[in-house]
Amino acid sequence: MNTSLCDSATAFCRLKLAVVFVFFSAAFFTSCRDKNVFDKELYREIVKGVYPVDTLEEDHPWTLLQRLTVSFAADIADNGIRELRVYYGHPLQTSASEVVAQAPISRDDTISVTFDVAQALARQLYAALVTSSGRHYVRPFAVGQNIVEFSTGNTQYIENVPSYKMQTFTYLYEDAFPMPEDFDYNDIVLRISRRVPQSDLLQLTVTLSAVGSYKQVAAALRLPGVPYDKVARVDIAGGKSFNYDYPFRRKKLDFDDTVIEGKRGDAVICLFEDAHWALLNKLDEYGMNIHAPYNTVLYEGTDTLTTLPEQTRTYNIYLKEGVDAYSLLLADLDPFIIERTNNVNLEVHTYKYKFEEVVWQFMGDDKRAYDDYLAWALIIPDGDFLYPVEEVPLGTYRNGELYGAYGRFSHSFGQWARNFRESFDWWQYPINTLVYH
Numbered sequence: 001m002n003t004s005l006c007d008s009a010t011a012f013c014r015l016k017l018a019v020v021f022v023f024f025s026a027a028f029f030t031s032c033r034d035k036n037v038f039d040k041e042l043y044r045e046i047v048k049g050v051y052p053v054d055t056l057e058e059d060h061p062w063t064l065l066q067r068l069t070v071s072f073a074a075d076i077a078d079n080g081i082r083e084l085r086v087y088y089g090h091p092l093q094t095s096a097s098e099v100v101a102q103a104p105i106s107r108d109d110t111i112s113v114t115f116d117v118a119q120a121l122a123r124q125l126y127a128a129l130v131t132s133s134g135r136h137y138v139r140p141f142a143v144g145q146n147i148v149e150f151s152t153g154n155t156q157y158i159e160n161v162p163s164y165k166m167q168t169f170t171y172l173y174e175d176a177f178p179m180p181e182d183f184d185y186n187d188i189v190l191r192i193s194r195r196v197p198q199s200d201l202l203q204l205t206v207t208l209s210a211v212g213s214y215k216q217v218a219a220a221l222r223l224p225g226v227p228y229d230k231v232a233r234v235d236i237a238g239g240k241s242f243n244y245d246y247p248f249r250r251k252k253l254d255f256d257d258t259v260i261e262g263k264r265g266d267a268v269i270c271l272f273e274d275a276h277w278a279l280l281n282k283l284d285e286y287g288m289n290i291h292a293p294y295n296t297v298l299y300e301g302t303d304t305l306t307t308l309p310e311q312t313r314t315y316n317i318y319l320k321e322g323v324d325a326y327s328l329l330l331a332d333l334d335p336f337i338i339e340r341t342n343n344v345n346l347e348v349h350t351y352k353y354k355f356e357e358v359v360w361q362f363m364g365d366d367k368r369a370y371d372d373y374l375a376w377a378l379i380i381p382d383g384d385f386l387y388p389v390e391e392v393p394l395g396t397y398r399n400g401e402l403y404g405a406y407g408r409f410s411h412s413f414g415q416w417a418r419n420f421r422e423s424f425d426w427w428q429y430p431i432n433t434l435v436y437h
Helices: 001-029 039-051 275-280 414-420
Strands: 063-075 081-089 098-104 110-118 122-131 136-142 148-151 156-158 168-173 188-200 201-210 220-227 231-236 259-261 266-272 312-321 332-339 344-348 377-380 396-398 401-403
Touching: 001 188, 039 110, 081 110, 098 110, 188 220, 188 332, 201 266, 201 275, 220 231, 231 259, 266 275, 266 312, 396 414
Parallel strands: 063 148
Antiparallel strands: 063 110, 081 098, 081 122, 122 136, 136 156, 168 188, 168 377, 188 201, 201 312, 220 266, 220 332, 231 312, 259 266, 332 344, 396 401
């Protein structure tokens, strides 16, 4: 690609963003005081003019997942059967295998299990009946198959299965909602997995992988449909939270408890007050937190740090009677970030929960006023997803031209953003020079 053209395009984009910022910030934050000032259609046109994809579908679901409901029959003569697992990849292939569903089951039981897998994954999954000693009865089944029986078909007996991974999603966030910026979707990068050891215990493992923002950004995780008073307690494995030793007053999540009650009564897990502190846990020579991009640049700069260790915490969420941890699916969780613009705290959720106000109220009465048909946060069905480097868009598709970290023709983010029925495998096709690794 022509370098001078790229430089010119970058300069133009930055100029356009500056103009949009000045205009839109005035319009938006004035509208907080006077609802008659805000122009919904003008807002949509502004965002559309900046977003990297120039044609957007109003009915785009912004999901890469498909939800399956399958019945499983434990019709194997083994009284030790205790658990059903659904694997993506054969359980002996440890490099590719991960558990996408768990459920308790006993001999002669038939149970129905709902779970989510990527639309782009291979059409074959594996079901396993697991005994108390770890013995596996494994058989393949196809996506679209309604019932799986182990006494018929190709069932394999495995005495010892190596350790396995749990299904993990990567969550990408833009930190400027509702104002458009660079859409590199790396301002906050979280990776979250779920495990259910028993019906009253939900274990969520949260990894903070990157902070591409210069802002102070907080994060929390809502358990939709789980009332606050149905959570007995929440423990953090190892005891130390992301906020450990945080030296300043908390202004976005000013709570001492790990679990709090959201505005609609749902349980909310407080993750961190400041993503930069959570990764670095260090102040500069003036006693200030260092707000620079972490783990989003390929080459060391004077004001950036290229590589920091990821930080991981596991939350043990103990539930009271009436809430079944097995029913709380990973795709239904609501992890969100809180960022501050013009003295207003704003929440950024995935598209499914875009108009939720969990801790802060900021949208006013007409929440749909900011329905720009865009996702400011994305769920990627891959725990090892390679996110873009700083200031490189996830993918562009304007005037018939593709570019970006995921700009490969027929497997591009831009084509999927235009039409969600195609290129939904784009997340598997990075341009290696434009992603962080």
